[in-house]
Structures are given as structure tokens and as C-alpha cells.
Amino acid sequence: MIVMLRPILLHPDPRLKKVCAPVGVVTPEIGALAEDMLQTMYDAPGVGLAAPQVGVLSRLLVMDCVKDPEAAPRPMVLIDPEITWSSEERNTYEEGCLSIPEHYAEVERPARVRVRWTGLDGTGLEEEFDGLWATCVQHEIDHLNGKLFIDYLRPLRRQMITRKMEKLKRELARA
Ligand code: NI
16 A cells, blocks of 8 residues: 655645534545555654544544654544543643644643544444543544634634744745
């Protein structure tokens, strides 16, 4: 299989604001997309990537939050993920996003979540996530609903980041 790095869309982009469509049946094309996305995520490098970030408006995300470089990687592909339970307990993490490079901000979310999804082989799976995994899976599911981590920030901070990103995109377009 030929794995292809896909260009990552940068905020602001109308495709990052869309509610994505369910995948439903897992086709070979979806499998190829997932492999490309994992490679693109590791290459960036990042711990999570959602399909709209590579311009595909389908409910699919990949993640690997294993931080220890000595530990075995755990590449995960979640198709049509749904949060079935969130803890009352909350947790704050400094979040970033491959579509908003070089900008980080603290976001508060449920500390633990249960997620149900379809695996690459079409089977139904369910798992409880905590720590960075919980933050990451919620951040990525937000992407499938057109929501970015900066949407949790105060409007002024959000506008400042968006203006800096617009400037960065103008510079990249000229280069
Ligand atoms: Ni992101």
C-alpha cells in the first residue's frame, strides 16, 4: 500500500467549520485515508488528527497519545466516534492543534470519557479514556463537528489567534 502524506489545512478555513458526515460502511478508500492520516500525524508530529484537517469531511479521526519514546506506539483509528459518557470530574490541559500551529491554550474538559466507534475492520468498539487520551479524543471529535479548541477561549483571545493565523497564511501563500 502506498502511504501518502496529506497537506494539513490551516485555520481559518471553511472546511474546518463543517459538521462532517458519518462514514457508515468502511471501504478500502477509508482504510487508505486512515493510513495516510496516521503517517501525516506522526510526521507533523502530533498526537491526533481528524479527517476535516486533511480536507475530507467524514467522521474519522486518528490518534496516538503514547508519549514515552521508548514505549510501543498505539495508533488508533476511530470511525463514527460517539461519546457515550463523560465524567463530572474535569481536567485542564494546554492544547494545541496541527491546524493552528504555534498557538497553545488551556482548555477544560471532562477528565474521562467513554467513546463508541467503528474500527477499520467494521467492528463496533468501546473504550474509556483518561488523561491526555481523553483530552485528545474530545478535541478530535470536536473537529468532526466543526469546532476548534480556540472556540473555548474568550472572543478577544480567539480573534487574536485567528488574525495571526491569517497573517501566517498570507506569508505562506507568498513564499
Ligand atoms: Ni486539532
